[in-house]
Each structure stands twice: as structure tokens, then as C-alpha cells.
Amino acid sequence: MANIWKNLMGHIKKDKLLSASNLIVMTVTFLLLGVFISVVVYSQTALKYLEEQAQITIFFKDEFTEDKIFVYKTKFENDKRILSAKYVSKEDALRIFKEMNKDEPILLESISASILPASLEIKAKNISDLKVLTEEYKKMDGVEDVSFFEDVIQKFSSWSKTIYIVGFLLVITFLVVSYSVIIATLKASINSKGQELEIMKLVGASDDYVKKPFLYQGVFFGLVSSLIASFVVFLLNLGVDKLSIFSKGLSLGFIPGFYINPLVFSLILCFILLLSGFLLGFLGSTTAIKRYLKY
Amino acid sequence: MPQIEFINVTKKYEGNFTALDQISFSVEDGEFVFLVGPSGAGKSTVAKILIREERCDSGQVLLNGQDVMELSYEDIPKLRRKVGVVFQDFKLLDSKNVYENVSVALEVVDSSDAEIRSIVPNILSMVGLSEKKLSYPKQLSGGEKQRLCIARAMTHEPDVLIADEPTGNIDPDASLQVIELLEKINSLGTTVIMASHDEKLVDRLKKRVIRMEKGVIVSDKKGGKYRG
Numbered sequence: 282m283a284n285i286w287k288n289l290m291g292h293i294k295k296d297k298l299l300s301a302s303n304l305i306v307m308t309v310t311f312l313l314l315g316v317f318i319s320v321v322v323y324s325q326t327a328l329k330y331l332e333e334q335a336q337i338t339i340f341f342k343d344e345f346t347e348d349k350i351f352v353y354k355t356k357f358e359n360d361k362r363i364l365s366a367k368y369v370s371k372e373d374a375l376r377i378f379k380e381m382n383k384d385e386p387i388l389l390e391s392i393s394a395s396i397l398p399a400s401l402e403i404k405a406k407n408i409s410d411l412k413v414l415t416e417e418y419k420k421m422d423g424v425e426d427v428s429f430f431e432d433v434i435q436k437f438s439s440w441s442k443t444i445y446i447v448g449f450l451l452v453i454t455f456l457v458v459s460y461s462v463i464i465a466t467l468k469a470s471i472n473s474k475g476q477e478l479e480i481m482k483l484v485g486a487s488d489d490y491v492k493k494p495f496l497y498q499g500v501f502f503g504l505v506s507s508l509i510a511s512f513v514v515f516l517l518n519l520g521v522d523k524l525s526i527f528s529k530g531l532s533l534g535f536i537p538g539f540y541i542n543p544l545v546f547s548l549i550l551c552f553i554l555l556l557s558g559f560l561l562g563f564l565g566s567t568t569a570i571k572r573y574l575k576y
Numbered sequence: 577m578p579q580i581e582f583i584n585v586t587k588k589y590e591g592n593f594t595a596l597d598q599i600s601f602s603v604e605d606g607e608f609v610f611l612v613g614p615s616g617a618g619k620s621t622v623a624k625i626l627i628r629e630e631r632c633d634s635g636q637v638l639l640n641g642q643d644v645m646e647l648s649y650e651d652i653p654k655l656r657r658k659v660g661v662v663f664q665d666f667k668l669l670d671s672k673n674v675y676e677n678v679s680v681a682l683e684v685v686d687s688s689d690a691e692i693r694s695i696v697p698n699i700l701s702m703v704g705l706s707e708k709k710l711s712y713p714k715q716l717s718g719g720e721k722q723r724l725c726i727a728r729a730m731t732h733e734p735d736v737l738i739a740d741e742p743t744g745n746i747d748p749d750a751s752l753q754v755i756e757l758l759e760k761i762n763s764l765g766t767t768v769i770m771a772s773h774d775e776k777l778v779d780r781l782k783k784r785v786i787r788m789e790k791g792v793i794v795s796d797k798k799g800g801k802y803r804g
Contacts (some may be wrong), residue, residue, distance in 0.1 A: 365578075375654050476667075477669055477671075478667070479667075480668075480669060480680075481680065481684050482653075482656075482668050483627070483629070483656060483661060483663075483667065484680065484681040484684060484728060484731075485653045485654070485656040485657040485681065485684060485685060485732060486653060486684030486685075487650070487653045487684070487685075488649065488650070488653070490685075490686070500747065
């Protein structure tokens with residue numbers, strides 16, 4: 282073990298500048314990867330929260346009776362596109378209105394339940410159906426108005442998609458750059474040790490003996506850089522957790538209804554980064570050895 | 577069964593240069609054999625093929641009955657521990673001292689520190705370099721460098737020691753020391769094959785001499801002389 286460490290440090294010291302740039306590029310890569318995954322999970326959670334709010338509110342005309350509204354409610358609940366339909370009576374509407382405007386007593390004095398419309402709050406299973414549903418509801422008998430949070434949700438959704446795409450491209454770009462830098466660093470190491478490697482082989486060194494130091498070097502770069510990035514990402518996530526924005530936990534989009542503790546998420550993320558660091562280092566060094574170690 | 581057998585071995589390099597042209601010879605266990613001939617005769621190629629640094633194009637090369645060309649890639653290091661080589665250009669590591677240049681041959685086979693500490697001083701003592709163990713190759717004379725090469729080649733106690741023109745780059749006195757050392761190693765049971773074009777040296781030792789010219793063996797005599 283002491284020998285492996287000594288050899289590793291010897292290799293790194295020989296190409297100090299290249300090793301430093303390698304470490305910096307790889308740390309930035311894993312930092313980006315960590316931040317990207319965090320942003321994806323945070324935006325998924327925020328989107329989930331928005332989706333769970335009432336998305337379409339159907340306001341009914343005063344003369345449209347409660348019985349008729351309940352017929353619609355039952356109909357909507359049987360619609361496969363609908364997640365839920367909640368009835369809000371005129372009295373409920375007044376209560377909500379009072380709650381929202383409790384600091385404005387003058388306004389509240391002039392309001393009574395009779396002037397507020399009864400409504401149905403609809404949640405769709407898929408927000409892409411909101412527009413079609415809204416158009417359908419507008420044409421229905423007894424409907425006064427239909428409002429839906431298309432702008433907020435869809436803008437957020439499209440922003441999220443943009444973030445995913447840009448983040449994904451950035452991560453891929455940096456992964457490719459890191460991979461190339463590992464190979465370039467090891468190529469320099471292999472070339473500078475050319476004569477030594479040739480002699481080692483001639484005096485009976487096994488292939489593994491010659492290859493292993495380079496493999497360790499690549500894995501070392503991968504693990505150290507991902508460890509630094511993990512530490513920074515962990516601190517960032519801890520900071521976000523302290524803000525208590527996601528009280529319910531973090532949502533993983535691909536597991537509906539599943540929420541994870543932010544601290545557990547940070548630990549899993551650190552593990553993913555370390556594993557990625559190991560794999561990137563291992564694959565980069567394996568490629569460099571295959572391509573340049575011809576002694 | 578001979579220890580080494582070359583059977584109709586041919587080796588061509590790029591540009592269709594024939595280094596070995598269907599050569600056949602065998603060497604018994606414990607023999608001391610000179611391979612002589614002018615530059616380009618194919619002496620170094622024989623050494624390179626025997627340690628699988630090069631492959632032959634046709635023919636068979638047997639070491640203790642095992643076809644060297646049939647060895648798997650993983651078995652080549654084991655072959656190179658059985659066949660030690662002393663190079664004309666030394667192939668020493670300038671960044672390592674005498675002791676480290678010898679110990680590297682043991683480190684590559686994962687010998688323990690204790691093994692290295694017990695083997696290296698003995699070998700350095702055998703080649704007369706104990707006093708110089710902390711010197712670097714640049715601080716050594718040509719003869720000392722060559723003795724260091726021999727020391728390194730002997731760390732695995734090989735069955736065969738190939739010396740490729742070991743006296744080519746050193747003065748006559750140092751050459752004599754190197755030859756005496758090779759004879760001593762041979763007397764302890766190691767087969768020695770020495771490529772040389774030092775006519776006086778070969779004639780004086782009266783060993784078996786295989787003479788090569790342009791990739792073919794032109795004579796093979798026990799107690800022979802450089803010119804047959």
C-alpha cells in the first residue's frame with residue numbers, strides 16, 4: 282500500500298501542472314453534475330407542488346343549482362384525465378375570500394356569499410391536458426367562467442425542461458472534457474516513463490505491474506475530484522434544507538407520491554458523485570493504457 | 577533434450593530485410609556459447625526472439641521444450657525471469673541508484689522488502705559493486721554499468737543469461753572483468769550466450785563459437801575461434 286501511494290505521488294509530482302488542471306476540470310464536472318441533479322430534483326418537487334394545487338377552477342352561474350354542479354362533479358371524477366374534483370360552495374368561497382382579505386375589513390363588509398360563485402376545483406393527471414379541458418368546460422351549460430393556472434405551471438414546466446437540457450448538455454460536455462484530460466494526463470505520464478516501462482518489461486514485469494500505477498492514477502483523480510465536489514454539493518444542499526422550502530421532502534419525479542428527506546438525498550447524491558468519479562477515472566485510465574501503453 | 581533450440585527460424589524486418597534466415601542450433605544446459613559475426617549478422621535478433629521481444633516469422637524456438645512463440649502474453653514475464661539479458665546499451669534507470677536498479681527487477685515480481693534486502697546486497701557483492709550501491713548510473717564507468725546490468729539480470733537466478741555485446745562499449749580491462757564475471761556465473765550452472773565481435777576475447781576463451789553472417793549460421797564449433 283505504501284509503495285502504491287509512493288508511486289502514485291511520484292507520477293503526479295512529475296506532471297504537476299497537468300495533474301492540477303486535470304483535478305480542477307474533473308472537480309468542476311462533478312460539481313456541475315451534483316448541482317444539475319439537485320436542480321432537477323428541486324424543480325421536480327416544485328412542479329409536483331404546483332401540480333397538486335387546484336389547476337382549473339370552474340365558476341358556475343348563480344342560477345345553476347348545487348344538484349346540477351354535483352352531476353358535473355361525478356362526471357369529472359369518472360374522466361380518466363382528471364385526478365380530483367372538489368366542490369367549493371358559495372359559503373366556502375366567502376370563507377376563503379375572508380381569509381385572503383382579513384386585513385381589509387371595509388372590503389369584507391360589502392361582500393356576502395350570494396355574490397360569490399360556487400365552483401369546482403379540478404386537478405388533472407397530466408398538466409398538458411389543462412388547455413383542452415378548459416376549452417371543454419367553457420362550452421358546458423351553466424358555466425360562467427373557467428380559470429386555470431396554465432401560465433404559471435406551463436412556464437415553470439418549460440423553464441424546467443430548458444434547465445434539464447442545458448444542464449444535461451453541460452454535464453455531458455464536461456464529462457467528455459474530463460475524460461479527455463485524464464487520457465492526456467496519463468499519456469504524458471506514460472511517455473515520460475517510456476524507458477522505465479520498457480526496462481521493467483524486459484526484466485520480467487507483468488502487464489498488471491506496469492498498468493496498475495496508471496490505473497490507480499486515473500481512479501485517484503476521479504475519486505479526489507468527486508470527493509471535493511460531493512463536499513461542496515452537500516453543503517449547498519444543507520443550505521437549501523435550512524431554508525425549509527421543501528417541508529414535505531424532495532420528490533423524485535419518476536416515483537409518484539414518494540418524498541425523500543433532503544439529508545438522505547444529499548448523501549445519496551454524494552455516493553452517486555463518488556461512483557461517477559471512480560467510473561470516469563477507471564474508464565479514462567483504461568482507455569489511456571490501451572491506447573498508449575505499448576511497452 | 578537441449579535447453580534451447582532454434583529450428584529453421586526466419587525473421588524479416590520492415591523493408592524485407594532478413595535478419596535470420598532459417599537458422600537452426602541448440603544449446604545444452606550449462607553451456608557457454610559465443611554468437612559472433614559482424615554488425616547486422618542477426619546476433620541481437622536471436623536474443624530478442626529468445627525473450628519474445630520480437631516474434632519470428634517462421635520456425636520454432638524452444639526453451640526447455642516449450643515453444644517460446646506459443647507462450648501467452650501473460651507468460652512472457654515468466655519467460656523473462658528465466659532468461660536474463662545484458663544489453664549493450666545497458667538499459668539502466670538513470671533516476672535510480674545502483675541498489676534500486678537491481679531491486680527494481682525484484683519489485684516488478686512483487687518481492688517483499690525483506691527478500692529485496694537479502695538478495696540485492698549478495699548480488700551486488702558478486703559483481704563487485706557493493707561499494708557503489710548508492711551511486712547513480714551516470715557516476716559509473718562503462719565496465720561498472722555492465723556489471724550492474726549483469727547483477728540485475730541475475731536477480732531472478734535465470735536458467736539462461738544472454739549478454740548482447742556486453743563488452744562493446746567498454747575498455748579492455750573492464751571487458752576482462754565482465755568476461756570473468758560471466759564465466760563465474762556459468763560455472764555456477766547458468767547457461768551463458770554471449771554475442772560479441774571482439775575477436776581477441778573470443779579466441780582467448782576457447783568456448784563454443786557460433787558464427788553468423790547475414791542472418792545465417794556459417795560455422796558452429798566447440799573450442800572454436802572468431803574466424804572459424
